[in-house]
Amino acid sequence: MMYSKYSIEISNSFYNRELNRHLETGKKIHQKHEEMAKKSLKEFIYDNGHIDGDSMKSNWFQMENVDIFISHSHQDITKVKAFAGWLYDEFKLTAFIDSCVWGYCNDLLQQIDDEYCKKKDGKTYDYNLRNYTTSHVHMMLATALTEMIDNTECIMFYNTPNSVLLADDLQKIKNEKKKVTLSPWIYHELAMTSLVRICKPSRTIQLLENALVHKAFSEYNDINIEHNISDYLDKMITLKSEELELWDRSYAILTHRLDGESVLNITGYEKIHSLDVLYNLPVLSKIK
Numbered sequence: 001m002m003y004s005k006y007s008i009e010i011s012n013s014f015y016n017r018e019l020n021r022h023l024e025t026g027k028k029i030h031q032k033h034e035e036m037a038k039k040s041l042k043e044f045i046y047d048n049g050h051i052d053g054d055s056m057k058s059n060w061f062q063m064e065n066v067d068i069f070i071s072h073s074h075q076d077i078t079k080v081k082a083f084a085g086w087l088y089d090e091f092k093l094t095a096f097i098d099s100c101v102w103g104y105c106n107d108l109l110q111q112i113d114d115e116y117c118k119k120k121d122g123k124t125y126d127y128n129l130r131n132y133t134t135s136h137v138h139m140m141l142a143t144a145l146t147e148m149i150d151n152t153e154c155i156m157f158y159n160t161p162n163s164v165l166l167a168d169d170l171q172k173i174k175n176e177k178k179k180v181t182l183s184p185w186i187y188h189e190l191a192m193t194s195l196v197r198i199c200k201p202s203r204t205i206q207l208l209e210n211a212l213v214h215k216a217f218s219e220y221n222d223i224n225i226e227h228n229i230s231d232y233l234d235k236m237i238t239l240k241s242e243e244l245e246l247w248d249r250s251y252a253i254l255t256h257r258l259d260g261e262s263v264l265n266i267t268g269y270e271k272i273h274s275l276d277v278l279y280n281l282p283v284l285s286k287i288k
Contacts, residue, residue, distance in 0.1 A: 001199030004279065005155040007236040010083070014241035018248075019082040026085030033100040067093040067275065069152040071189040073163035074099055080158050090248050091274035095156075096148065098189060101141055109137050142188050149189060150196045154275055157190060157236065164233070179230045190232035206269065206276045243281055251277045 010019070068087060072080045077099060084095040117129040149155060157163070163186055164179050239247075252258035254269040254277060 001153070001201075002150055002155060002193070002196050003153045003198060003201055004275075005157075005193045005236045007157050007159045007233055007238045008083070008244075009159050009238060009240045010079070010244070011241045014244065015079060015082065018245070019079070019086050022085030022089050023078070023082040024085065025089050026081035026083065029084050029088060029095065030081050030097050030100065033096060034104075036100075038104065065094065066096040066148075066152050068095040068154045068156055069149055070095050070097050070156050070158060071186055072098065072158035073160065073183060073186065075162040076158055076160050079160075083158065091251060093274055096152065098145060098185065101145055101148075105137060105141055108141075109134060112137070145185075145189060146192045146196065149192050153201055154278075155189075155193050156239075157186075157233075159233070159238075179233055194232050194235055201273075201275075203273060205279060206272050247278050247281060250280075 070080055070084060077097075080097055080099075084097055087093040087095050112133050113125055113130055117125045117133060119126055163183065249258065251272075251274050254272055256270060
């Protein structure tokens with residue numbers, strides 16, 4: 001069940017220094033989920049053109065235990081793959097990249113429309129049938145994404161200028177600015193993070209205050225339709241490159257993957273869940 005949600009803002013220097021080397025791992029994770037999506041497109045369309053939506057959702061979204069759901073712009077896919085690779089290599093966290101679903105929405109529609117929506121001449125599509133199939137496929141995939149968000153502990157939005165624009169709101173009347181996205185999929189996913197239930201994980205979340213008193217660390221489309229997402233982003237915790245580096249280092253120290261004379265040895269947290277370390281960042285950031 002969803003427990004936490006973050007807006008991720010990564011600098012180019014952090015990406016080049018830390019994330020880029022994990023790109024190959026991320027590519028493998030994305031390819032695995034992508035192949036499952038392609039398989040679903042072929043297997044769950046009945047001969048009469050009807051779609052077995054329940055079976056498709058079950059096949060896609062119960063494929064494995066996923067720790068993090070990543071929402072992103074298609075223009076950032078390479079960086080998002082590297083980020084997913086970093087999450088797995090450093091924390092053993094499996095991330096599901098949302099474009100594995102909406103990235104194949106058009107392929108699914110093309111497959112259905114070519115078979116069932118063309119007019120008798122075989123050259124053009126029936127407008128009403130196309131609207132019908134589009135609405136059904138979009139609703140089915142949106143519902144599936146919502147279920148995935150609801151069933152994933154941590155939601156991360158890869159926040160870049162490609163996914164979020166700053167637009168003047170009633171520019172001639174107000175001086176306020178709003179954050180908007182041109183992607184209906186991003187808008188849907190961010191909206192759902194404010195609507196789905198928040199549930200604590202079944203495991204007991206470990207708190208670090210007792211250990212940290214010892215000072216454990218010595219270092220620290222042509223038609224653009226805008227969707228206002230300011231309220232949804234305001235409800236997310238922002239993680240910048242500095243916080244991500246702190247998370248990585250903290251987890252490495254607590255699990256004894258980082259040694260050295262300047263690093264105090266702490267016992268009792270070797271099996272701590274990597275997301276629990278993330279949830280303790282407000283405490284970790286105060287260590288001098």
